Amino acid sequence: MDYDEVRAIDPEVAAALSGEVERQNETLAMIASENHVSEAVLEAQSSVLTNKYAEGYPGSRYYGGCEYADEIEQLAIDRAKDLWGADHVNVQPHSGSQANMGVYLAVLEPGDKILSLDLTHGGHLSHGHPANFAGQVYDVEQYEVDAESGYLDYEGLAEQAEEFEPDIIVSGYSAYPREVDFERIQDVADDVDAYHLADIAHITGLVAAGVHESPVGVADFVTGSTHKTIRSGRGGIIMCDEEYADDVDSAVFPGSQGGPLMHNVAGKAVGFKEALQPEFEEYAAQTVENARALADRLQSHGLELVSGGTDNHLVLIDLRPSHPDTTGKEVEEALEDAGIVLNANTVPGETRSAFNPSGIRAGTPALTTRGFDEEACREVGDLIAKIVDAPGDENVVAEVSERVAELTDEFPLYDDDEPLYE
Incomplete structure (x- = not known):
């Protein structure tokens, strides 16, 4: 990744790109929504398909010269069907949020009702936050996790749905560390005659591999990101039964997007x-085991985890019980100085600002891609705990930084002599 052609034209951008390669190589990526794609996916995403407009769908385009675009998009569709067992797949959404938009446009009218999880309890902006289009176009009410356990309150959800009478219930989350009972939520949706959208943006790979329950064939619609636990080209995906296929496809194009980003679709095809x-x-499976090992080690240091642990790829740490005067942003910044990159995150019952919340969220997908096992993730838990205990201590930050440098050398990322993974 020398970027020689870019450097010849634009040395400033080339320098930034090279700096980003160095940053990723020399830090531990623990943002739960991030991963490292293979060199093959990188090559596909930077291909000449960036030059090609392909409005429409395979076999039915509005432009000529789409024979290879058709071939690649159909490969992505067919592979997605194999991975998740879906009847119909649309691989054109530019992101998970736009995949959600496609579903809303397909079955809702402005002012219709959405019932979704509150952002501070682990939901997502595109599920109806007031700052997002969904919260501005639709009538949104939000449910919460149980305050005591940190688990989804399915009975409370059922009661709230009966009272609110939503047109669609959204499940799937951005900061929920437990397995989701999609069938139970589908039962709630059926009882109130609502659609059910399962957003598996974070767990697409875990679902594909069978280490998390699948909502495909259960929920009316399944959306997701294609670049988190699935390690494919950056973007979104929609899966549904054939009865909704035409409505979904027309909601994506021309409803919410123009030409698809065919180079991203190529990356999806390769990653799939x-x-x-x-x-x-x-x-x-290793990603989940690594997250559990990380969770156990963090708890051994006296840190409190929302729900007491994890069933998936992420842990959510509530700093308030053990470090009431420390904010998530303080810890995030100190950890980044030491070479561990994660994010400050709201926690259930949040009393601080979302910009400086009371928790931190950490994930293991990218570490697992680098080759980390449970023991290595336990050590990372030790390093995180050291920083949490003393985020302002420069000596502690320097000590952790030194060990992070050793770990990144031990588990190389984009190495000229060794592919990231076969």
């Missing part, structure tokens, strides 16, 4: 093929 290999199931 990688995920269809047996090794991917091992990767997904």
